[in-house]
Amino acid sequence: MIDLESVRAFFARAPFMVDLGVVPTAVGEGRCETEMLLQPRHLQHTGQAHAGVVTALADHTAGAAAQGVVRGGGVAITAELKTSLLRPAIGSKLVCVGTVVKAGRTLIFAESDVFAVIGEQRMLVAKLSATLAVVNPP
Amino acid sequence: MIDLESVRAFFARAPFMVDLGVVPTAVGEGRCETEMLLQPRHLQHTGQAHAGVVTALADHTAGAAAQGVVRGGGVAITAELKTSLLRPAIGSKLVCVGTVVKAGRTLIFAESDVFAVIGEQRMLVAKLSATLAVVNPP
Amino acid sequence: MIDLESVRAFFARAPFMVDLGVVPTAVGEGRCETEMLLQPRHLQHTGQAHAGVVTALADHTAGAAAQGVVRGGGVAITAELKTSLLRPAIGSKLVCVGTVVKAGRTLIFAESDVFAVIGEQRMLVAKLSATLAVVNPP
Amino acid sequence: MIDLESVRAFFARAPFMVDLGVVPTAVGEGRCETEMLLQPRHLQHTGQAHAGVVTALADHTAGAAAQGVVRGGGVAITAELKTSLLRPAIGSKLVCVGTVVKAGRTLIFAESDVFAVIGEQRMLVAKLSATLAVVNPP
Numbered sequence: 001m002i003d004l005e006s007v008r009a010f011f012a013r014a015p016f017m018v019d020l021g022v023v024p025t026a027v028g029e030g031r032c033e034t035e036m037l038l039q040p041r042h043l044q045h046t047g048q049a050h051a052g053v054v055t056a057l058a059d060h061t062a063g064a065a066a067q068g069v070v071r072g073g074g075v076a077i078t079a080e081l082k083t084s085l086l087r088p089a090i091g092s093k094l095v096c097v098g099t100v101v102k103a104g105r106t107l108i109f110a111e112s113d114v115f116a117v118i119g120e121q122r123m124l125v126a127k128l129s130a131t132l133a134v135v136n137p138p
Numbered sequence: 139m140i141d142l143e144s145v146r147a148f149f150a151r152a153p154f155m156v157d158l159g160v161v162p163t164a165v166g167e168g169r170c171e172t173e174m175l176l177q178p179r180h181l182q183h184t185g186q187a188h189a190g191v192v193t194a195l196a197d198h199t200a201g202a203a204a205q206g207v208v209r210g211g212g213v214a215i216t217a218e219l220k221t222s223l224l225r226p227a228i229g230s231k232l233v234c235v236g237t238v239v240k241a242g243r244t245l246i247f248a249e250s251d252v253f254a255v256i257g258e259q260r261m262l263v264a265k266l267s268a269t270l271a272v273v274n275p276p
Numbered sequence: 277m278i279d280l281e282s283v284r285a286f287f288a289r290a291p292f293m294v295d296l297g298v299v300p301t302a303v304g305e306g307r308c309e310t311e312m313l314l315q316p317r318h319l320q321h322t323g324q325a326h327a328g329v330v331t332a333l334a335d336h337t338a339g340a341a342a343q344g345v346v347r348g349g350g351v352a353i354t355a356e357l358k359t360s361l362l363r364p365a366i367g368s369k370l371v372c373v374g375t376v377v378k379a380g381r382t383l384i385f386a387e388s389d390v391f392a393v394i395g396e397q398r399m400l401v402a403k404l405s406a407t408l409a410v411v412n413p414p
Numbered sequence: 415m416i417d418l419e420s421v422r423a424f425f426a427r428a429p430f431m432v433d434l435g436v437v438p439t440a441v442g443e444g445r446c447e448t449e450m451l452l453q454p455r456h457l458q459h460t461g462q463a464h465a466g467v468v469t470a471l472a473d474h475t476a477g478a479a480a481q482g483v484v485r486g487g488g489v490a491i492t493a494e495l496k497t498s499l500l501r502p503a504i505g506s507k508l509v510c511v512g513t514v515v516k517a518g519r520t521l522i523f524a525e526s527d528v529f530a531v532i533g534e535q536r537m538l539v540a541k542l543s544a545t546l547a548v549v550n551p552p
Binding site: 292356 | 424427428429430431432433434454455456457458459460464465466467469470471473474489491492493494495496497498499
């Protein structure tokens with residue numbers, strides 16, 4: 001699953017990604033890039049994107065990067081995630097880069113960087129670190 | 139902010155909480171309870187609630203518990219959060235209990251337990267641990 | 277491994293636990309309690325126990341609680357841990373309570389509470405949340 | 415505090431760093447590198463360096479990187495840390511690189527990469543992500 005077509009289908013099968021409007025823009029071995037347009041309904045009471053929106057984007061992008069390195073029919077499921085919210089996620093668009101840090105047979109460690117795009121500028125606003133379990137569907 | 143009316147207003151001011159349909163059901167000193175109905179658009183491709191939905195619910199509920207113990211006009215902002223996804227969040231409704239673990243002048247540690255409600259049953263599906271910074275709005 | 281004798285042997289086999297002076301004091305199903313005397317060499321430049329000491333104690337205690345629920349020869353290994361350092365860990369002794377939150381076949385979620393003992397008082401100073409993988413030794 | 419001499423003094427003031435044998439080897443703006451020789455007493459029952467040792471090294475190195483960017487007498491204290499244990503930390507020596515991800519006035523986000531050195535090889539064995547509070551000593 002490391003061609004863009006397959007990854008687009010992967011995101012299209014996840015209703016919450018469709019709901020948020022997250023779309024993959026590039027993929028590679030152990031790597032996935034995505035973006036989403038920020039809409040008023042995605043915001044926190046402080047005017048920035050909600051931590052839940054940022055985490056959803058970062059988690060699914062890291063998960064797609066992880067899924068891309070799973071061999072033989074397994075499914076990568078997030079066991080735990082940590083999000084560091086470095087700066088307010090303000091702007092018209094969020095861009096996310098997910099990467100696999102270490103892929104094992106049953107556990108995959110992955111990370112995401114989330115950037116807010118304001119005009120020409122790209123600002124790192126959050127970092128996610130996750131542990132995924134590779135499970136075999138019934 | 140520890141009467142239910144104020145906490146309802148607090149959630150109503152956060153567009154993403156309104157979008158997800160999260161509503162507070164009980165509050166106390168350093169404590170907040172919420173719930174949301176799971177809709178098809180909240181799901182992961184595996185049929186369970188997306189980690190981002192679970193985290194959004196858990197983060198905002200812990201944040202409301204934290205906000206309730208802030209004195210003098212400060213705003214509690216999540217600096218980082220960790221979510222442990224113990225079991226698939228399946229069912230008709232999620233219920234969340236947020237509690238303050240330790241409140242300082244500039245940092246608040248808070249947690250949330252998220253339960254999936256299936257019929258009469260309530261199952262613990264996720265735990266969140268967060269650090270919040272108390273900031274003074276301009 | 278849920279009798280105190282076996283758990284003592286488990287800690288005695290871990291050189292760093294012997295080095296720190298961590299000893300188990302009580303065990304139960306999915307539960308382990310330990311303590312260690314704080315010595316000057318365990319401290320941070322600020323006079324409190326070092327975050328690494330607190331984490332070592334909390335991780336191994338949670339790990340022992342997890343190991344106690346593993347069936348059939350598997351070994352519980354920490355994949356990731358988070359420590360929240362709520363208050364300075366000052367005093368003569370640290371006491372730790374580790375509990376299993378959810379035990380699966382390949383993943384175990386466990387937690388620890390660390391208390392500083394000052395005279396008659398017991399103060400919660402740190403909380404650990406960990407994910408452990410159950411691996412089969414060769 | 416970004417000359418090597420000052421950072422050596424910083425580590426020498428922390429008894430647990432002296433006890434473990436951690437020494438800084440290079441520093442820069444928002445950056446610190448350290449190393450420690452692994453001794454039998456640092457190990458886990460599985461023969462690898464204990465998660466507490468790895469975390470102590472990673473936390474203090476990230477903390478030194480953070481302390482280097484604090485202006486005006488404040489002290490950077492770890493509020494929370496997460497360690498991902500990617501691979502067994504086996505070998506004669508651990509090397510750690512700590513970096514500041516984002517420095518604010520009251521909060522600093524920092525990370526560390528821990529490498530095990532086996533002969534000529536350097537292998538990434540752990541990653542730490544931490545949030546530090548800047549406090550003013552009395």
